Amino acid sequence: MxxxxxxxxxxxxxxxxxxxxxxxxxxxxxxxxxxxxxxxxxxxxxxxxxxxxxxxxxxxxxxxxxxxxxxxxxxxxxxxxxxxxxxxxxxxxxxxxxxxxxxxxxxxxxxxxxxxxxxxxxxxxxxxxxxxxxxxxxxxxxxxxxxxxxxxxxxxxxxxxxxxxxxxxxxxxxxxxxxxxxxxxxxxxxxxxxxxxxxDVPEQIAAAAFRTLLIYLGATALVTMLMVDLALVALVIRPVRRLAAAADRISRGDLNVPELPATGKDEVSELTASFNRMYVSLVKALRMLDH
Ligand code: HEC
Structure with a gap:
């Protein structure tokens, strides 16, 4: 999943x-x-x-x-x-x-x-x-x-x-x-x-209030889920996909992959920075081997 x-x-x-x-x-x-x-x-x-x-x-x-x-x-x-x-x-x-x-x-x-x-x-x-x-x-x-x-x-x-x-x-x-x-x-x-x-009248008012409350709560839950999804895509999923694609290209021998942008201080940025360093070291090691 x-x-x-x-x-x-x-x-x-x-x-x-x-x-x-x-x-x-x-x-x-x-x-x-x-x-x-x-x-x-x-x-x-x-x-x-x-x-x-x-x-x-x-x-x-x-x-x-x-x-x-x-x-x-x-x-x-x-x-x-x-x-x-x-x-x-x-x-x-x-x-x-x-x-x-x-x-x-x-x-x-x-x-x-x-x-x-x-x-x-x-x-x-x-x-x-x-x-x-x-x-x-x-x-x-x-x-x-x-x-x-x-x-x-x-x-x-x-x-x-x-x-x-x-x-x-x-x-x-x-x-x-x-x-x-x-x-x-x-x-x-x-x-x-x-x-x-x-x-009946107070009961109907209570039932209407209950329905309204449920609609508001449901709508709040949906909007919250949408925001969390968007944040997840922007902050984690998209950078990780980019990282995976780059790793994929490198693993197939492509050494012209540009370094990935790693601004920020969160874990994904740290991972990207580490990846970049690893990539640079790998390129250096391969070049040394070539000489
Ligand atoms: C002067 C006479 C009189 C006195 C004293 C009196 N009542 Fe009545 N009461 C009546 C009458 C006549 C009715 C019927 C009224 C009607 O046509 O609705 C009645 C009706 C009632 C009813 C309604 C049920 C029914 O019998 O039709 C209640 C209950 C009642 N009285 C309670 C009391 C209580 C308790 C007291 C004392 C605090 C009291 N009464 C003193 C004459 C009296």
Missing amino acids: KLLAKFNVILILIFGSGLAITGWLADRFLKENARQQVIRQAQLMMATAMSTRRYTATQIKPLLEQHQAQIRTFLPQTVPAFAATTSFNDLRKTYPDYTYREATLNPTNLSDRAVDWEADIINRFRNHADDKLIIGERDTPSGRSLYLGKPISADPPCLECHSTPAAAPRAMIRLYGTANGFGWKPHEIVGAQIVSVPM
Whole structure:
């Protein structure tokens, strides 16, 4: 195998394994980064829902309580769960793949009833009292989605409306009936706040970044190989070929070979200079023999 071919095989091995390792690390990094970004988004959404809940409990409910009593009608607008879910449903008009649910095993409003995977999350919270946050991924019809769940526990003030129909405001019973959302026990985990965020956009961005990175790395490797090849030809291969050709001519008895240029201080120049000296000595020796 020629020197150039050998060097290229070595370079391809070095760049190939470098590219494979870098690619693997970059892929992991970019995917993890995309996931973290989605988690941050989900956390922000959860915090927004919590704020809506608090705002309703501290600002709206006190304002409307008197009015409620006067009109003898229950206003769901005073319920934090209703406020958070309703305002989020409004947001979904613009971002349909994002969801916020107050999924509950035995809800007052049946649209809050936990579906199978939500019930699994709630049951995990019920079985592991120390778990305060669950993060997971699942496939949805519109692509992969990340969810973040937080437990909802029935604190004593909640039981006014969620323990027995007798304890609940009459106006509320008139609106919601007595069948659902009762029987919650103090401090029992009754449901979970669950935020779902689509993962496809950050994943596509990560995949595009990965492709771009690979193209740049591949192009850099190719250009580097080309430069190394050119340098090898100019600094080693061409001078050595010239040396070989000269040695060839001399070995066939041609003593009119001009001395080879040997400028510079590198090994090839030293070899050329030695060759020149050897050639001069050889010519002298042959001439002495002739006399
Ligand atoms: C004044 C009565 C009242 C109180 C007090 C109350 N809730 Fe509710 N809650 C309701 C009503 C009514 C709904 C249904 C709202 C709707 O239509 O979405 C509801 C809905 C919910 C939901 C959504 C699931 C469902 O049942 O539809 C959760 C979760 C919830 N409440 C938790 C709590 C917690 C936790 C507390 C205590 C911090 C609490 N509630 C206090 C009346 C109340």
